[in-house]
Amino acid sequence: xxxxxxxxxxxxxxxxxxxxxxxxxxxxxxxxxxxxxxxxxxxxxxxxxxxxxxxxxxxxxxxxxxxxxxxxxxxxxxxxxxxxxxxxxxxxxxxxxxxxxxxxxxxxxxxxxxxxxxxxxxxxxxxxxxxxxxxxxxxxxxxxxxxxxx
Amino acid sequence: xxxxxxxxxxxxxxxxxxxxxxxxxxxxxxxxxxxxxxxxxxxxxxxxxxxxxxxxxxxxxxxxxxxxxxxxxxxxxxxxxxxxxxxxxxxxxxxxxxxxxxxxxxxxxxxxxxxxxxxxxxxxxxxxxxxxxxxxxxxxxxxxxxxxxxxxxxxxxxxxxxxxxxxxxxxxxxxxxxxxxxxxxxxxxxxxxxxxxxxxxxxxxxxxxxxxxxxxxxxxxxxxxxxxxxxxxxxxxxxxxxxxxxxxxxxxxxxxxxxxxxxxxxxxxxxxxxxxxxxxxxxxxxxxxxxxxxxxxxxxxxxxxxxxxxxxxxxxxxxxxxxxxxxxxxxxxxxxxxxxxxxxxxxxxxxxxxxxxxxxxxxxxxxxxxxxxxx
Numbered sequence: 177x178x179x180x181x182x183x184x185x186x187x188x189x190x191x192x193x194x195x196x197x198x199x200x201x202x203x204x205x206x207x208x209x210x211x212x213x214x215x216x217x218x219x220x221x222x223x224x225x226x227x228x229x230x231x232x233x234x235x236x237x238x239x240x241x242x243x244x245x246x247x248x249x250x251x252x253x254x255x256x257x258x259x260x261x262x263x264x265x266x267x268x269x270x271x272x273x274x275x276x277x278x279x280x281x282x283x284x285x286x287x288x289x290x291x292x293x294x295x296x297x298x299x300x301x302x303x304x305x306x307x308x309x310x311x312x313x314x315x316x317x318x319x320x321x322x323x324x325x326x
Numbered sequence: 327x328x329x330x331x332x333x334x335x336x337x338x339x340x341x342x343x344x345x346x347x348x349x350x351x352x353x354x355x356x357x358x359x360x361x362x363x364x365x366x367x368x369x370x371x372x373x374x375x376x377x378x379x380x381x382x383x384x385x386x387x388x389x390x391x392x393x394x395x396x397x398x399x400x401x402x403x404x405x406x407x408x409x410x411x412x413x414x415x416x417x418x419x420x421x422x423x424x425x426x427x428x429x430x431x432x433x434x435x436x437x438x439x440x441x442x443x444x445x446x447x448x449x450x451x452x453x454x455x456x457x458x459x460x461x462x463x464x465x466x467x468x469x470x471x472x473x474x475x476x477x478x479x480x481x482x483x484x485x486x487x488x489x490x491x492x493x494x495x496x497x498x499x500x501x502x503x504x505x506x507x508x509x510x511x512x513x514x515x516x517x518x519x520x521x522x523x524x525x526x527x528x529x530x531x532x533x534x535x536x537x538x539x540x541x542x543x544x545x546x547x548x549x550x551x552x553x554x555x556x557x558x559x560x561x562x563x564x565x566x567x568x569x570x571x572x573x574x575x576x577x578x579x580x581x582x583x584x585x586x587x588x589x590x591x592x593x594x595x596x597x598x599x600x601x602x603x604x605x606x607x608x609x610x611x612x613x614x615x616x617x618x619x620x621x622x623x624x625x626x627x628x629x630x631x632x633x634x635x636x637x638x639x640x641x642x643x644x645x646x647x648x649x650x651x652x653x654x655x656x657x658x659x660x661x662x663x664x665x666x667x668x669x670x671x672x673x674x675x676x677x678x679x680x681x682x683x684x685x686x687x688x689x690x691x692x693x694x695x696x697x698x699x700x701x
Contacts, residue, residue: 301504
């Protein structure tokens with residue numbers, strides 16, 4: 177499906193410090209039987225370096241979608257979100273906040289910073305898979321995003 | 327002598343009335359409070375025995391002195407109190423009294439005016455008692471109350487943080503045991519399958535417990551937000567959350583009209599959800615039927631959730647509301663034993679009560695009240 181709409185495999189950037197969640201996301205995308213590339217960084221500084229193609233990320237692709245955890249070492253998810261949404265070249269990339277926090281203030285803060293949507297990590301594995309696949313389907317096949325000129 | 331009223335007439339000087347006056351004096355002298363009588367300018371004319379006991383001054387030490395000397399801290403409490411007597415007949419303050427030896431004690435002091443027939447103040451009466459012990463007791467009470475509410479708050483906070491932070495590692499355990507189950511069930515040996523099942527089951531039950539604990543501690547720690555809530559809407563939300571189990575069991579839900587009242591909407595939904603969920607869960611072999619209604623009675627709304635299920639024996643009527651108390655094995659009826667504790671907490675946060683009526687084999691009715699004063 178992704179190939180149909182994008183004409184190539186979709187590029188995901190997952191910003192997540194918990195290796196367990198990284199692996200779950202990989203499993204979820206793998207079981208979706210859709211071609212995609214999942215890039216993983218483990219903290220906020222690395223995420224910004226990846227997006228700005230700095231240092232070892234000089235050949236990194238521009239992601240089609242960013243999955244961002246809120247609680248990250250070094251630079252936390254809220255700061256990363258604020259920086260992405262204030263950079264003209266990055267702000268059109270959909271950012272999906274995936275957090276274990278159900279706290280109202282985290283949700284409000286994220287939307288204030290122009291998160292494209294906020295999802296809480298489901299406690300059940302099947303639901304986790306469903307959520308990752310729904311994000312994939314919605315943002316990469318249903319919605320219309322501006323063309324990606326690099 | 328059965329009448330101590332002394333007529334204000336020449337007869338007052340009769341022998342019997344002198345006897346009565348002597349009794350009055352004895353009563354005043356032996357009073358548990360110190361009593362000082364002064365003229366209208368505060369010059370001491372009479373003191374009782376308790377005064378001497380409390381202050382160490384003999385009567386002769388203080389006669390004709392101005393009352394002001396009695397108070398500690400350089401502040402003439404008498405002068406400060408006196409003007410208040412123009413508005414009221416008594417004035418009461420807490421202050422410090424200085425003894426003859428210079429030591430001081432806290433006292434509750436009342437100043438009153440004695441008025442003449444022409445409504446002129448002729449005398450002042452000062453009464454006081456040593457309230458050292460009372461103060462200690464009061465301070466101790468305040469300290470303990472603060473301590474108690476602080477430790478209570480800490481405990482609630484702890485429960486919240488613990489259950490919240492346990493979610494994250496538990497999510498890992500649960501997700502990965504589920505993943506192992508999906509991928510390897512039937513591919514290892516029979517033992518492995520059994521072990522996997524126990525691990526998945528344990529993690530799933532622990533999730534249910536932690537979720538319920540979180541819900542409970544949210545009710546305890548978050549402010550209950552009261553607003554005008556249509557109870558029918560709260561019920562509809564609860565039924566929507568229960569639609570799966572209602573569909574699976576073919577439960578019939580019957581509802582009278584429900585009032586609008588002042589309540590926390592999401593807590594009211596939770597309350598209906600837990601009670602109706604229970605009613606369906608404990609349906610027994612009957613096809614479940616749940617009736618919900620409310621009546622106004624003596625300043626409160628009395629809600630009921632009635633089922634035709636297995637019922638509860640009377641000896642358990644109180645116990646079911648306690649945390650982790652369950653009446654059945656996990657095999658018969660799975661559950662965390664927290665649901666009704668949440669219900670009780672929610673009702674109490676609304677200033678109401680919750681109780682049940684039930685007959686084994688015939689069904690159970692849960693009642694809860696929400697005061698109309700809040701409505």
